[in-house]
Amino acid sequence: MAGLPQLIDEDIQCLDGALGDLLERSEATAALIIDKGGPLICQRGDLERYDTTTIAALAAGSFCATQAIAERCGEINFSSIYQQGDHTSILCRNIDDNLLLIVLFRAALSVGAIKYYGDSAADLIATQLQKAQQRDPGQTVDLVSMNVLDAADVFRKGT
Amino acid sequence: MAIINQATKELQVKIVYYGPGKGGKTTNLEQVHANVKDVKEKGKLVSLATSSDRTLFFDFLPIEAMAIKGFKTKFQLYTVPGQVIYNTTRQLVLRGVDGIVFVADSQYDKMAENVESFQNLEENLISQKLNLAQIPYVLQYNKRDLPNVAPVEYMEFLLNNREVQAPSFGSAAAKCEGVFETLNMITRLLLNKFINESGRKTA
Numbered sequence: 001m002a003g004l005p006q007l008i009d010e011d012i013q014c015l016d017g018a019l020g021d022l023l024e025r026s027e028a029t030a031a032l033i034i035d036k037g038g039p040l041i042c043q044r045g046d047l048e049r050y051d052t053t054t055i056a057a058l059a060a061g062s063f064c065a066t067q068a069i070a071e072r073c074g075e076i077n078f079s080s081i082y083q084q085g086d087h088t089s090i091l092c093r094n095i096d097d098n099l100l101l102i103v104l105f106r107a108a109l110s111v112g113a114i115k116y117y118g119d120s121a122a123d124l125i126a127t128q129l130q131k132a133q134q135r136d137p138g139q140t141v142d143l144v145s146m147n148v149l150d151a152a153d154v155f156r157k158g159t
Numbered sequence: 160m161a162i163i164n165q166a167t168k169e170l171q172v173k174i175v176y177y178g179p180g181k182g183g184k185t186t187n188l189e190q191v192h193a194n195v196k197d198v199k200e201k202g203k204l205v206s207l208a209t210s211s212d213r214t215l216f217f218d219f220l221p222i223e224a225m226a227i228k229g230f231k232t233k234f235q236l237y238t239v240p241g242q243v244i245y246n247t248t249r250q251l252v253l254r255g256v257d258g259i260v261f262v263a264d265s266q267y268d269k270m271a272e273n274v275e276s277f278q279n280l281e282e283n284l285i286s287q288k289l290n291l292a293q294i295p296y297v298l299q300y301n302k303r304d305l306p307n308v309a310p311v312e313y314m315e316f317l318l319n320n321r322e323v324q325a326p327s328f329g330s331a332a333a334k335c336e337g338v339f340e341t342l343n344m345i346t347r348l349l350l351n352k353f354i355n356e357s358g359r360k361t362a
Contacts, residue, residue: 006165007166035255037173037256057221058219154226155342
């Protein structure tokens with residue numbers, strides 16, 4: 001399983017644009033791109049209303065758990081999960097081996113439309129991630145100048 | 160694998176607390192959540208637990224700390240459910256793990272469970288195409304404050320008897336003893352690893 005490639009400005013702009021476009025067309029409230037391990041990669045929309053870090057961790061766990069259940073029932077094609085809410089509904093959609101697209105939207109909106117626009121956004125994001133993967137697999141951030149001794153006490157206990 | 164976002168200057172690392180049931184993994188996170196100070200941002204501790212307070216899926220605590228100058232460093236602390244029946248869940252939580260804290264129960268009668276859980280960790284890492292040689296980890300011998308605990312040397316022999324030994328700490332997580340020492344050590348090992356990899360690739 002190849003890990004998530006490092007993302008540069010061009011990637012983030014593309015991902016951000018794809019989410020913005022999705023929100024504009026679908027009228028959804030917020031959209032997130034998350035890693036299946038839980039971390040949040042990119043987000044757009046009305047974010048003040050939600051604890052998106054926690055939503056990302058829970059959505060990743062929920063998607064992967066449901067996928068594992070489906071596999072045990074012989075289902076190999078697993079692309080999304082949908083929670084129909086009274087006020088806010090949630091769609092979690094697969095992007096590629098590493099990423100998920102999470103869309104939060106008013107329950108009054110049609111999930112069909114969200115799925116439709118979500119498909120286009122996911123395709124665009126997957127294509128950009130492939131580009132990032134191929135760009136330079138060895139490219140990394142230069143952290144050499146950091147003094148690890150400074151990191152000996154990152155977390156301090158209150159008295 | 161840690162997520163490094165050069166565009167937003169962000170580093171996200173995932174640390175998983177692993178170990179036998181009722182060993183103190185959730186208590187570690189509760190103590191960090193309750194006692195940590197001077198961090199940039201501390202999220203809520205989310206626990207997906209049964210009605211009897213046993214971890215069902217995972218506990219999750221996000222913390223943003225100043226670890227690398229110029230980079231937002233976001234730590235995501237997870238626990239796994241320790242009970243044997245939840246192995247599939249443990250495999251899911253290990254996805255994308257960067258560092259592991261193995262919380263062992265120091266009581267004599269828990270030694271078999273400690274060893275079994277450690278073997279289970281190794282097997283589950285292999286199922287993710289990982290192994291302990293690649294992933295920084297720290298051993299925490301918890302519940303040192305209880306009577307009837309095994310000597311640290313014995314626990315080292317059982318759990319840390321290999322060519323390259325992992326750092327280990329005695330702890331009493333319920334009293335917040337050894338909790339921060341363990342967390343800072345795994346953080347240090349993780350950052351060391353990133354720096355070494357960074358040095359190799361940019362050289």
